Amino acid sequence: MKPNTFNLTVLILLSFLSLSTAQKKSISETWYKGNLHAHSFWSDGNDFPEMIMDWYKNHNYDFAVLSDHNTLNAGEKWVTIDDNKTKKLALQKYQKKFEDHWIHTRKDSEGNTMVRLKTLQEYRSIFEASEEFLIIQSEEITDRYENKHIHVNATNIVNKIEPRGGKTVAEMLQNNIDAVNAQRKETGVPMIPHINHPNFGWSVTTDDIKKLDGEQFFEVYNGHPAVHNFGDDTRPGMDEMWDDILTAYILNNKPPLYGLATDDSHSYHERKVGHSNTGRGWVMVNAQNLNPVSIINALEKGDFYATSGVNFNYIKKANNTLSFEVQPETGVTYKVQFIGTKKSNPMDTGIVLKETNEIENSYTLTDDDLYVRAIIISDKLKENPYQEGETERAWVQPLINK
Numbered sequence: 001m002k003p004n005t006f007n008l009t010v011l012i013l014l015s016f017l018s019l020s021t022a023q024k025k026s027i028s029e030t031w032y033k034g035n036l037h038a039h040s041f042w043s044d045g046n047d048f049p050e051m052i053m054d055w056y057k058n059h060n061y062d063f064a065v066l067s068d069h070n071t072l073n074a075g076e077k078w079v080t081i082d083d084n085k086t087k088k089l090a091l092q093k094y095q096k097k098f099e100d101h102w103i104h105t106r107k108d109s110e111g112n113t114m115v116r117l118k119t120l121q122e123y124r125s126i127f128e129a130s131e132e133f134l135i136i137q138s139e140e141i142t143d144r145y146e147n148k149h150i151h152v153n154a155t156n157i158v159n160k161i162e163p164r165g166g167k168t169v170a171e172m173l174q175n176n177i178d179a180v181n182a183q184r185k186e187t188g189v190p191m192i193p194h195i196n197h198p199n200f201g202w203s204v205t206t207d208d209i210k211k212l213d214g215e216q217f218f219e220v221y222n223g224h225p226a227v228h229n230f231g232d233d234t235r236p237g238m239d240e241m242w243d244d245i246l247t248a249y250i251l252n253n254k255p256p257l258y259g260l261a262t263d264d265s266h267s268y269h270e271r272k273v274g275h276s277n278t279g280r281g282w283v284m285v286n287a288q289n290l291n292p293v294s295i296i297n298a299l300e301k302g303d304f305y306a307t308s309g310v311n312f313n314y315i316k317k318a319n320n321t322l323s324f325e326v327q328p329e330t331g332v333t334y335k336v337q338f339i340g341t342k343k344s345n346p347m348d349t350g351i352v353l354k355e356t357n358e359i360e361n362s363y364t365l366t367d368d369d370l371y372v373r374a375i376i377i378s379d380k381l382k383e384n385p386y387q388e389g390e391t392e393r394a395w396v397q398p399l400i401n402k
């Protein structure tokens with residue numbers, strides 16, 4: 001049957017419309033929400049991997065990891081449900097959620113129930129779905145130098161990396177970062193190291209990070225209560241550290257340092273200040289597709305933002321101009337700061353170049369600017385803060401003056 005002119009017009013119009021929607025989506029509007037740092041019973045988290053993945057999937061995350069300390073979620077590991085209340089509760093919730101035939105138990109010599117932890121290979125299939133939810137293999141390479149904690153996450157790792165050690169904090173960081181980058185080279189699989197919570201135990205300073213090569217990511221925000229995101233009276237917080245390091249990297253022709261927000265969740269049964277819970281910090285990644293290669297490509301290009309609650313309608317970097325629109329919420333006000341360092345005064349890092357309370361914002365680099373980045377501080381209290389009184393924020397990645 002030959003379609004009449006009207007039908008043909010409608011058909012052409014419809015296909016044009018669907019094409020333009022698809023193009024628009026793939027080019028600028030696909031923001032994937034993800035958490036790049038979390039723990040389970042595979043190390044010191046207090047829940048089963050499937051329960052944690054279930055939480056992230058049901059809270060609108062598109063991707064998640066379990067970055068357990070010095071282990072992949074692989075091989076055979078049993079957790080003993082002894083008299084510990086939290087472990088008992090975890091097992092009860094697990095048994096309620098999953099059918100008996102899925103859960104693999106046995107008794108130890110004292111009559112305690114032991115549960116075999118599911119491997120990533122086993123549990124990924126019950127959560128993953130194309131363009132809906134992705135699990136990326138990860139490890140928190142966990143090293144220690146005297147009383148300093150040197151923790152480096154490896155996202156999309158293929159083979160487990162043992163902590164490499166070293167004679168100084170910087171050397172230890174470098175050795176672990178090198179191990180990730182070497183595995184990337186050997187396997188051809190894109191993977192990234194990122195420095196975790198520098199102020200945990202006041203372990204890692206800007207001077208340590210400035211010395212590094214092949215390092216592009218750190219946690220500007222981590223939801224664990226012991227990480228001092230905002231520093232203290234004498235020591236810098238993550239924002240101050242970021243500008244100090246970024247300035248040094250640019251002046252030394254290194255790639256820019258990008259800031260991630262993560263949960264570092266360990267504690268899944270009580271949600272309150274003092275516990276490292278889910279849902280505190282995450283990244284929104286402007287990637288082509290929901291797969292590890294695409295996500296890592298976008299992260300490496302800086303096509304993402306870090307957030308503890310504030311979102312954007314768009315972020316654009318073009319012609320030396322950084323512009324964005326905050327996704328406004330009724331009754332919430334936003335302090336927007338464009339931050340950078342001047343070439344003429346590089347010792348004075350991270351100065352406020354422009355401050356507004358607008359929803360739509362832009363800043364064009366001047367000849368004297370090394371870079372510009374932005375932080376948005378809302379006055380909306382976080383629902384489950386990492387510390388009392390904390391309000392929601394977001395961090396836009398730096399635009400470097402070429």
Ligand SMILES: [Zn+2]
Nearest residue numbers: 140151196197
């Ligand atoms: Zn850590």
Ligand SMILES: [Zn+2]
Nearest residue numbers: 037039140264
């Ligand atoms: Zn951790």
